[in-house]
Amino acid sequence: MPITREQVAHIARLARLAMDPAEAEFHAGQLSRILELVEQMNRIDTTGVAPMSHPQDAALRLRDDRVTEHNRRDQYQRIAPAAEHGLYLVPRVIE
Amino acid sequence: MTDAPLHHRSITAHARSLRNREYSCLELTRHFLARIEAAADLNAFITVTAEHALKQAEDADRRIAAGQATALTGIPLAHKDLFCTRGVLTSCGSKILANFISPYDATVVDQLNRRGAVILGKTNMDEFAMGSSNETSHYGPARNPWDKSAVPGGSSGGSAAAVAARLTPVATGTDTGGSIRQPAALCGLTGVKPSYGRVSRHGMIAFASSLDQGGVLSRCAEDAAIVLHAMSGFDANDSTSLRHPVPDYPALLDQPIAGKTIGLPGEFFGPGVDHEVARCVDQAIAQLGRMGAKTVPVELPNSAAGIPCYYVLAPAEASSNLARFDGVRYGHRAAEYADLDDLYAKTRGEGFGAEVKRRIMIGAYVLSSGYYDAYYLKAQRLRRLIADDFKRAFERCDVIAGPTTPATAFAIGEKSRDPVAMYLNDIFTNAVNLAGLPGLSIPAGFDRNGRPVGLHLIGRYLDEATLLSVAHRYQMETDWHRQTPPGYA
Numbered sequence: 001m002p003i004t005r006e007q008v009a010h011i012a013r014l015a016r017l018a019m020d021p022a023e024a025e026f027h028a029g030q031l032s033r034i035l036e037l038v039e040q041m042n043r044i045d046t047t048g049v050a051p052m053s054h055p056q057d058a059a060l061r062l063r064d065d066r067v068t069e070h071n072r073r074d075q076y077q078r079i080a081p082a083a084e085h086g087l088y089l090v091p092r093v094i095e
Numbered sequence: 096m097t098d099a100p101l102h103h104r105s106i107t108a109h110a111r112s113l114r115n116r117e118y119s120c121l122e123l124t125r126h127f128l129a130r131i132e133a134a135a136d137l138n139a140f141i142t143v144t145a146e147h148a149l150k151q152a153e154d155a156d157r158r159i160a161a162g163q164a165t166a167l168t169g170i171p172l173a174h175k176d177l178f179c180t181r182g183v184l185t186s187c188g189s190k191i192l193a194n195f196i197s198p199y200d201a202t203v204v205d206q207l208n209r210r211g212a213v214i215l216g217k218t219n220m221d222e223f224a225m226g227s228s229n230e231t232s233h234y235g236p237a238r239n240p241w242d243k244s245a246v247p248g249g250s251s252g253g254s255a256a257a258v259a260a261r262l263t264p265v266a267t268g269t270d271t272g273g274s275i276r277q278p279a280a281l282c283g284l285t286g287v288k289p290s291y292g293r294v295s296r297h298g299m300i301a302f303a304s305s306l307d308q309g310g311v312l313s314r315c316a317e318d319a320a321i322v323l324h325a326m327s328g329f330d331a332n333d334s335t336s337l338r339h340p341v342p343d344y345p346a347l348l349d350q351p352i353a354g355k356t357i358g359l360p361g362e363f364f365g366p367g368v369d370h371e372v373a374r375c376v377d378q379a380i381a382q383l384g385r386m387g388a389k390t391v392p393v394e395l396p397n398s399a400a401g402i403p404c405y406y407v408l409a410p411a412e413a414s415s416n417l418a419r420f421d422g423v424r425y426g427h428r429a430a431e432y433a434d435l436d437d438l439y440a441k442t443r444g445e446g447f448g449a450e451v452k453r454r455i456m457i458g459a460y461v462l463s464s465g466y467y468d469a470y471y472l473k474a475q476r477l478r479r480l481i482a483d484d485f486k487r488a489f490e491r492c493d494v495i496a497g498p499t500t501p502a503t504a505f506a507i508g509e510k511s512r513d514p515v516a517m518y519l520n521d522i523f524t525n526a527v528n529l530a531g532l533p534g535l536s537i538p539a540g541f542d543r544n545g546r547p548v549g550l551h552l553i554g555r556y557l558d559e560a561t562l563l564s565v566a567h568r569y570q571m572e573t574d575w576h577r578q579t580p581p582g583y584a
Contacts, residue, residue, distance in 0.1 A: 055531025
């Protein structure tokens with residue numbers, strides 16, 4: 001199913017990817033080709049087959065509810081683009 | 096000193112010579128650092144950690160002098176730039192992480208450090224491991240030492256180029272759909288991807304979490320067995336890590352091939368395989384037969400669906416995993432933005448390359464409401480059919496064999512404009528990730544242009560030991576793995 005430039009712009013907005021119209025046009029062609037490849041899946045009947053989300057159908061392991069990490073805030077915030085007084089700085093969200 | 100140049104010696108030979116003081120870890124490290132510098136045109140490394148390596152080598156020399164050496168003490172290695180290394184740039188081949196100095200070590204890095212291995216540097220790779228040619232790297236393509244106009248494969252392309260050119264004895268890699276085995280094949284190396292859950296993913300920057308596995312690129316199966324053994328094992332920091340005991344892979348290398356049954360799926364030997372690749376693979380299988388292996392035909396009827404299935408599931412998982420790169424906590428942030436949404440979008444629009452954006456968008460699309468059932472659930476159902484095919488095949492054989500790739504290394508630029516042509520490189524490898532099985536590629540000859548051909552061996556779940564022993568036995572009888580690219584002898 002071919003993807004239009006408008007659809008690409010919509011997906012890009014959902015995925016928070018800034019994209020100009022020329023780039024959206026370029027991706028529309030490529031994404032259409034990829035979806036064409038992906039649709040080969042429909043050649044195989046999967047009626048009644050249970051979806052598989054983990055390669056060995058294993059369940060996620062649970063751990064005891066106790067503190068295992070110590071505070072490394074300063075170490076982690078040293079590599080932040082903008083941090084102050086232990087807080088990550090972003091543009092104002094709530095007026 | 097010994098007869099063979101240092102860079103042609105195995106890990107076992109180095110360990111013995113280091114213990115006998117024939118040379119020091121410092122000398123060995125300097126030797127490889129000099130080779131890395133001389134081969135800078137391969138673009139195999141993103142970062143060379145020379146100063147840190149020399150310090151680790153001095154520590155290793157002291158440890159050996161104190162009689163506390165392990166099999167890896169003083170052995171130089173390189174890490175794919177997707178494994179977090181504390182205090183060192185960990186870029187994942189991306190502009191968005193081009194300033195990311197990791198505050199912690201990946202479990203794999205920590206395990207190898209604790210055994211005394213010496214880190215020479217971080218290797219080039221396709222951005223976020225998305226690619227089969229190393230061409231999507233923000234740092235430019237790595238080159239294939241067998242032919243510098245050709246790709247080394249990907250995504251662990253820098254690791255493959257570095258080991259092939261003998262710039263390091265061994266390198267780590269990761270494999271989501273073939274990213275260890277395909278570059279190993281294209282560069283004439285041994286590359287092993289273990290069973291899903293064998294090697295910790297903690298500190299391995301995530302691409303597709305249900306498919307990603309760390310592993311090894313090396314010159315021979317013996318070296319791979321030593322390093323894989325050191326990397327494997329349970330890690331509480333990875334929720335999908337296995338509690339199963341890790342067999343002593345090096346001790347199990349000498350298992351006989353006689354009595355083993357090799358399954359040959361007709362689907363892997365079709366007209367899509369280059370005839371010189373097919374010739375080399377047929378000869379390798381005949382060699383295994385002369386060594387006592389039996390062969391049986393097996394069927395993997397849904398294997399053709401592996402590529403479409405993979406290119407739904409891997410992008411879906413990637414689009415979720417890569418949501419964390421937002422310009423707030425670490426990495427690149429756009430210089431100018433109007434508000435928070437604009438900060439996210441500009442940061443990501445500038446920070447990700449075209450292939451990564453494509454995969455994020457495919458992932459967002461197949462997960463979006465209205466398409467979820469038709470794409471994502473359909474792919475998960477196919478995944479079960481593919482995994483069940485392998486289960487049935489392994490009722491009749493111990494190992495499945497075929498070509499690792501349909502063709503040998505292609506020219507830089509040849510496929511980079513056509514994502515679908517690029518994706519088809521992984522046609523034989525990605526079903527193995529979907530099923531979570533161990534897989535390995537070993538050198539099995541050359542095409543008429545002197546480009547290496549890889550033999551692909553797939554094992555039962557958790558049976559890396561049999562794969563490594565078959566590879567090792569084959570390498571005792573053949574010398575494809577000892578060939579060195581001209582100019583790197």
